Amino acid sequence: EKQLSEVKKSKPLDPKAATTCESTIQMLRRAAADGAETAFNRAAEMKPCPIGAESSCCKHCFMGPCRLNPRDPYSRVGVCGATIDTIAARNFSRMVASGGAAHTDHGMGMLDVFREVVRGNIKGYKIKNEKKLFEVAKSIDIKVDGRSVKDVATDLYTELERTYTQVEGEIPFMKRVPPKTLELWRKAGIVPRGAMREIMEIMHRSHMGVDQDYENIVKQCSRTALADGWGGSMVATELGDIMFGSPEPKKAGVNMGFLKEDQVNIIVHGHEPLLFEAMIVASSDPENLKKAEAAGAKGINLLGMCCSGAEVLGRHGVPHAGNFLSTEPVLATGAVDAMAVDVQCIMTGLNTMSKCYGTRFFTTNRKAMIEGAEHVEFDEHDTEKCTNQIIDMAIERFRNRPVQVEIPQRQDWGIHGFSMEYISYMLGGTFRSSYVPLNDNIINGRIRGVAGVVGCTNPRVKQDYIHVELVKELIKNNVLVVQTGCSQIALAKAGLMKPDAAVLAGDGLQEVCETVGMPPVISLGSCVDNSRILTACAEMVRTGGLGDKLSDLPVAGCAPEYMSEKAICIGQYFVASGVYTVFGVTFPSVEGTKFHKLLFEGLEEQGFGKWGFATDPYDIAHLMIEHIDKKRAALGIKG
Numbered sequence: 104e105k106q107l108s109e110v111k112k113s114k115p116l117d118p119k120a121a122t123t124c125e126s127t128i129q130m131l132r133r134a135a136a137d138g139a140e141t142a143f144n145r146a147a148e149m150k151p152c153p154i155g156a157e158s159s160c161c162k163h164c165f166m167g168p169c170r171l172n173p174r175d176p177y178s179r180v181g182v183c184g185a186t187i188d189t190i191a192a193r194n195f196s197r198m199v200a201s202g203g204a205a206h207t208d209h210g211m212g213m214l215d216v217f218r219e220v221v222r223g224n225i226k227g228y229k230i231k232n233e234k235k236l237f238e239v240a241k242s243i244d245i246k247v248d249g250r251s252v253k254d255v256a257t258d259l260y261t262e263l264e265r266t267y268t269q270v271e272g273e274i275p276f277m278k279r280v281p282p283k284t285l286e287l288w289r290k291a292g293i294v295p296r297g298a299m300r301e302i303m304e305i306m307h308r309s310h311m312g313v314d315q316d317y318e319n320i321v322k323q324c325s326r327t328a329l330a331d332g333w334g335g336s337m338v339a340t341e342l343g344d345i346m347f348g349s350p351e352p353k354k355a356g357v358n359m360g361f362l363k364e365d366q367v368n369i370i371v372h373g374h375e376p377l378l379f380e381a382m383i384v385a386s387s388d389p390e391n392l393k394k395a396e397a398a399g400a401k402g403i404n405l406l407g408m409c410c411s412g413a414e415v416l417g418r419h420g421v422p423h424a425g426n427f428l429s430t431e432p433v434l435a436t437g438a439v440d441a442m443a444v445d446v447q448c449i450m451t452g453l454n455t456m457s458k459c460y461g462t463r464f465f466t467t468n469r470k471a472m473i474e475g476a477e478h479v480e481f482d483e484h485d486t487e488k489c490t491n492q493i494i495d496m497a498i499e500r501f502r503n504r505p506v507q508v509e510i511p512q513r514q515d516w517g518i519h520g521f522s523m524e525y526i527s528y529m530l531g532g533t534f535r536s537s538y539v540p541l542n543d544n545i546i547n548g549r550i551r552g553v554a555g556v557v558g559c560t561n562p563r564v565k566q567d568y569i570h571v572e573l574v575k576e577l578i579k580n581n582v583l584v585v586q587t588g589c590s591q592i593a594l595a596k597a598g599l600m601k602p603d604a605a606v607l608a609g610d611g612l613q614e615v616c617e618t619v620g621m622p623p624v625i626s627l628g629s630c631v632d633n634s635r636i637l638t639a640c641a642e643m644v645r646t647g648g649l650g651d652k653l654s655d656l657p658v659a660g661c662a663p664e665y666m667s668e669k670a671i672c673i674g675q676y677f678v679a680s681g682v683y684t685v686f687g688v689t690f691p692s693v694e695g696t697k698f699h700k701l702l703f704e705g706l707e708e709q710g711f712g713k714w715g716f717a718t719d720p721y722d723i724a725h726l727m728i729e730h731i732d733k734k735r736a737a738l739g740i741k742g
């Protein structure tokens with residue numbers, strides 16, 4: 104303890120060096136004054152292990168743990184003889200397995216509720232979007248003509264369940280993959296069977312003494328990751344649209360300025376939309392509003408954070424208070440009466456922080472509890488039990504707020520809730536399937552290509568800074584940017600999701616945006632909604648003129664401030680799908696090793712995409728642009 108406080112004294116956190124988010128800076132100052140600690144402080148005190156950072160250690164058995172030297176990686180092997188390539192590939196495979204498990208389990212949670220809706224066992228949710236139900240069913244060859252919603256939904260449930268449980272054969276959404284790409288996957292033996300099987304196989308193969316061939320391990324990484332992108336995540340996205348409605352462009356606000364001093368503020372943070380949707384219903388329930396009024400509040404103000412928030416931002420226009428690294432600082436406003444969380448990206452530190460400021464902090468999912476935090480279990484069969492309890496306790500906290508309230512004044516507006524179908528529609532295509540206008544604008548060069556900029560924020564780099572600078576550089580070079588997750592919140596705060604941000608784009612992109620009134624940076628939703636990018640890429644190939652494989656498209660992806668294993672899995676499914684994907688912060692491999700070369704070069708030679716790495720936003724942008732130009736040249740379309 105003594106040591107820790109000495110370190111703190113020697114290195115007081117400079118909020119302006121830690122983040123470019125004004126509200127977060129303000130709250131970090133207040134937290135410092137109050138002696139409260141956040142991930143920013145803890146990161147400054149915790150030096151990353153240099154061996155672990157480059158994935159050069161193994162603890163898969165108790166003859167070890169074994170550490171190799173990342174500066175001289177082939178100088179040693181583990182006790183079992185494992186080389187740096189075996190060790191790094193095995194570690195990587197477990198990151199893919201864990202990340203893929205998170206998304207697929209999320210998708211499975213959605214599927215559980217969908218099943219109960221279809222069987223009539225659940226009242227709190229329904230099939231809201233029948234059009235989408237029929238579209239999704241049709242896309243995986245379920246007969247829809249003349250059939251009832253219930254029959255189609257029943258068949259869809261049965262089909263989608265295979266995404267998880269199937270032991271042999273191909274998962275249903277493989278039917279959406281362009282034939283030439285699917286052919287490549289079949290030849291390589293990486294078409295996923297069911298997610299459970301693929302994840303189990305990774306856990307087996309990465310056990311001591313099983314798969315020790317890094318190339319063979321990477322194959323299983325691809326197979327498992329594809330079961331996330333074209334499986335679990337895609338199921339989560341599609342069922343979300345079916346049960347809660349497809350996102351449509353709407354004006355919505357982002358930043359801490361949307362907290363309201365005179366209202367009961369409740370933040371929902373996490374990932375699965377089930378809790379949030381129920382909270383939306385409960386917070387507009389007249390009974391609850393009456394209770395809030397009786398406590399002297401002008402209303403109940405619901406806000407989202409992280410992916411939970413990103414998803415309802417586009418679907419319902421619920422304001423978003425900030426991305427991952429702002430989840431602790433926002434509590435320093437003292438204005439958050441309750442924070443309810445479900446799964447993923449919930450920092451343990453939130454519990455401590457909420458105690459400092461008297462925020463009522465609730466875990467709600469039996470899979471994700473925090474020692475010392477209050478748990479109010481959310482049951483999809485009886486949603487009100489949980490949501491009413493949270494609202495009651497939030498109201499109670501509002502009635503006698505234990506700390507002074509300080510709300511940063513910044514409010515940023517933008518247009519959220521796009522889908523790629525919608526963009527194409529705006530560009531003059533038909534809503535259903537035509538990507539003709541998007542493809543045309545790429546072919547005629549007004550749009551140079553499409554970049555997906557996604558992922559987390561990470562206290563190892565300045566929050567939001569890389570996302571924002573990178574995206575600005577991309578649009579300046581006529582690259583249309585699509586976004587999900589915490590990255591899109593960074594850009595929303597920077598004002599780039601307003602149509603008038605088109606002036607920051609290059610001439611071609613600016614012209615396209617101004618013609619249809621769309622921003623040059625498009626927000627697509629949460630991280631499972633990265634599957635929307637896959638679906639869009641498949642449509643672009645199907646539409647024609649841009650090659651016949653996903654890897655032919657002039658597109659690139661990036662997660663410049665990532666921190667989670669989910670991001671690694673997402674990166675791997677984009678790479679396996681054929682997309683050049685650049686990560687920042689740090690990359691879990693040693694440059695120059697065979698494993699590293701496979702990820703960064705070899706996979707592309709085999710017809711897939713490849714990984715890239717850079718930390719400077721301009722370097723990242725130009726790696727992506729160069730790749731887009733390379734693909735344009737290969738397609739023979741003008742530069």
Ligand code: XCC
Pocket residue numbers: 374409410426427447448557558559560588589590629630666667669670
């Ligand atoms: Fe989590 Fe999804 Fe990363 Fe944000 S972007 S920190 S994973 S909330 Ni998904």
Ligand code: SF4
Pocket residue numbers: 161162163164165166167168169180181182183184185190311312
């Ligand atoms: Fe060491 Fe091999 Fe055991 Fe890993 S599996 S800890 S490298 S002995």
